[in-house]
Amino acid sequence: MTATADPSRAEFEQLLRFYADSGLDFALDAEPGDRFEAPAPPAQPAVARPAPSAPNQEPAAGRPAANLAQPARIPDDQAVGLAQQTAAGAADLDALRAAVEAFEGCNLKRSARSTIFEGGTRGAHVMLVGAAPSRDDDKNAEAFSGIDGILLGKMLAAIGLDSKADIYAGFCVPWTVPGGERPTPLHMKICAPLLHRQIALARPRLIVALGNAASQQLHGSKKTIMQLRGTWAETDFGAGAVPVTALFDPAFLREQPRFKRMAWLDLLALKKRLTGDGNTA
Numbered sequence: 001m002t003a004t005a006d007p008s009r010a011e012f013e014q015l016l017r018f019y020a021d022s023g024l025d026f027a028l029d030a031e032p033g034d035r036f037e038a039p040a041p042p043a044q045p046a047v048a049r050p051a052p053s054a055p056n057q058e059p060a061a062g063r064p065a066a067n068l069a070q071p072a073r074i075p076d077d078q079a080v081g082l083a084q085q086t087a088a089g090a091a092d093l094d095a096l097r098a099a100v101e102a103f104e105g106c107n108l109k110r111s112a113r114s115t116i117f118e119g120g121t122r123g124a125h126v127m128l129v130g131a132a133p134s135r136d137d138d139k140n141a142e143a144f145s146g147i148d149g150i151l152l153g154k155m156l157a158a159i160g161l162d163s164k165a166d167i168y169a170g171f172c173v174p175w176t177v178p179g180g181e182r183p184t185p186l187h188m189k190i191c192a193p194l195l196h197r198q199i200a201l202a203r204p205r206l207i208v209a210l211g212n213a214a215s216q217q218l219h220g221s222k223k224t225i226m227q228l229r230g231t232w233a234e235t236d237f238g239a240g241a242v243p244v245t246a247l248f249d250p251a252f253l254r255e256q257p258r259f260k261r262m263a264w265l266d267l268l269a270l271k272k273r274l275t276g277d278g279n280t281a
Contacts, residue, residue: 125274127169159274219244
């Protein structure tokens with residue numbers, strides 16, 4: 001057999017460049033191996049397991065009790081009934097807010113930082129309803145905050161409304177959805193009694209639903225925001241009929257700025273409605 005000479009430095013560098021160009025940037029092992037043959041699992045050292053504690057045993061000093069802060073998940077059908085009971089038991093907005101913050105029937109509460117029950121000023125004639133708080137809302141513990149809140153404030157200011165003083169705000173679902181997604185129909189169904197009771201207690205003169213999901217929820221319709229915007233319907237959640245209309249959500253307008261002209265026309269129609277109802281706009 002002919003002996004081969006050790007590769008030179010230049011040959012090593014050329015080989016490494018070839019590996020790098022091929023996407024191989026590190027070695028898995030010093031020696032090649034068969035990747036299709038599963039290796040035997042390494043022996044696990046014996047670990048002494050502590051004896052299980054009694055169910056009602058107090059945790060040791062300085063150590064938190066495990067899983068005591070995580071309530072059991074409530075079945076979906078029972079969650080709707082629980083929301084109805086929670087809403088019916090609230091005599092005013094303060095009581096409802098406390099009840100919503102303690103409500104465990106919606107799994108979104110487990111992943112959210114904050115419960116965003118309301119925003120703006122109680123007693124305002126106009127109530128804005130969004131689908132769910134944004135990630136900025138969740139982080140800031142404030143309704144309609146962040147960049148979307150800034151845009152919404154400018155939209156309202158254009159027709160003479162202050163987003164803090166002249167508006168009361170709520171959400172179909174008071175917890176943000178992971179990834180900034182919209183709430184599922186189940187989330188909306190579970191939380192609907194809470195929103196309905198909030199509207200009944202707030203007694204707004206007008207309701208403006210922001211975006212597709214909130215518009216469908218409050219109009220009781222499967223029509224899209226394109227079909228519902230600029231139209232008026234009446235809804236009654238126990239405190240008399242309240243007119244409701246739909247506007248584009250600020251997040252949608254940021255992503256689709258070509259619809260801002262349509263949004264401006266809808267705002268002008270809202271201003272006309274407010275002026276006709278005798279409100280300042």
